[in-house]
Amino acid sequence: MLFKHRLPLALCLSLTLWAAGCQPQPTTEPTMTPDVPSSPGAGKNDKSAQQHLYRLNPTPRQGYEIVLTIQDAPGPFKKMGWSALYQAKGCNYVVNDFAGVRGEPEHTVVLPFTERPDGSYAATVYLDAMLDEDYYGNGVCQWQMVGVGAGVMATGTPAESSFRASLQPDQVVAEQPVQLFYWKGYYPRSKTDGFRTWGNNTREKFALEARDNLFSMTLTPKKVQP
Numbered sequence: 001m002l003f004k005h006r007l008p009l010a011l012c013l014s015l016t017l018w019a020a021g022c023q024p025q026p027t028t029e030p031t032m033t034p035d036v037p038s039s040p041g042a043g044k045n046d047k048s049a050q051q052h053l054y055r056l057n058p059t060p061r062q063g064y065e066i067v068l069t070i071q072d073a074p075g076p077f078k079k080m081g082w083s084a085l086y087q088a089k090g091c092n093y094v095v096n097d098f099a100g101v102r103g104e105p106e107h108t109v110v111l112p113f114t115e116r117p118d119g120s121y122a123a124t125v126y127l128d129a130m131l132d133e134d135y136y137g138n139g140v141c142q143w144q145m146v147g148v149g150a151g152v153m154a155t156g157t158p159a160e161s162s163f164r165a166s167l168q169p170d171q172v173v174a175e176q177p178v179q180l181f182y183w184k185g186y187y188p189r190s191k192t193d194g195f196r197t198w199g200n201n202t203r204e205k206f207a208l209e210a211r212d213n214l215f216s217m218t219l220t221p222k223k224v225q226p
Contacts, residue, residue: 047103050093053135054107060126063224064172068113068121068150068165072215074184077163079156082111082123084148086130091141105141111148121150124224127169145169150219154188161186161195165217177220181206184213 070077085108092102107130113123130143149166165180180199183206189195203211 050103050105051107054105055131055133056109057126057128057131060128061226062127063124063226064127064175064221065122065124065224066148066150066167066172067116067220067222068123069218069220070120070152070215071218072184074187074215075154077152077154079153080113080121080150082113082148082150084109084111084125084129085146086143087146088130088141088143091136091139093136105135105143107143113150123150125172127172145172148172150217152217159193160189161197163187163217164196164198165219166198167219167221172221175221175223177218179216179218181214181216183210184215185210 066082085106088105090104092104109129111123111125113121115121125145125148127145128143129145132140132142134140147166147168149164151162151164153160153162163182163186165178167178170176171178178201180201181203182197182199186195186197199217200206203214206214
């Protein structure tokens with residue numbers, strides 16, 4: 001084994017870091033994307049059926065620019081996606097009427113991004129991107145961002161490896177840069193189709209023979225003045 005794989009808490013299980021078909025756009029002011037429509041034919045209690053209920057905050061103010069810098073890349077990354085995950089803890093809906101199973105709302109916002117002159121990439125995330133509302137008639141749902149991140153692939157074909165980096169809310173608010181290291185041998189693909197890696201925060205977590213064959217991705221957050 002080349003390294004001890006570290007997954008950043010529950011974020012790896014729930015945060016969608018990949019936005020298919022998303023490429024750098026020549027925009028000067030990243031904006032929030034529309035709500036994800038519910039799946040046609042989804043049951044009224046199905047998780048996907050909840051998405052049409054959730055609304056974006058029309059006037060978010062708690063913005064942070066996130067800059068992604070890639071160093072010593074093993075080759076070009078022609079596919080990239082950014083997103084942020086939001087959850088409303090303590091606010092729930094019925095998943096199964098018979099069993100009384102309930103779920104908590106969560107929503108992924110795909111973030112537009114730009115390529116900067118120095119070759120880095122930037123996106124803007126809002127802590128208050130979601131609108132706090134009484135979605136289920138049981139009180140106002142209070143949304144919180146639980147993670148933001150980016151993912152890159154060589155060309156975007158399904159068999160390729162995807163290299164992912166993420167920040168937790170406390171790291172964003174603290175404007176704390178996070179550098180993660182990845183083994184170049186997984187580029188453009190590993191022995192496992194569709195392999196995903198979130199990297200490691202130090203070179204020492206890799207086997208000694210792999211440490212001279214690494215590249216890094218650094219996410220640097222900075223507060224945006226409203």
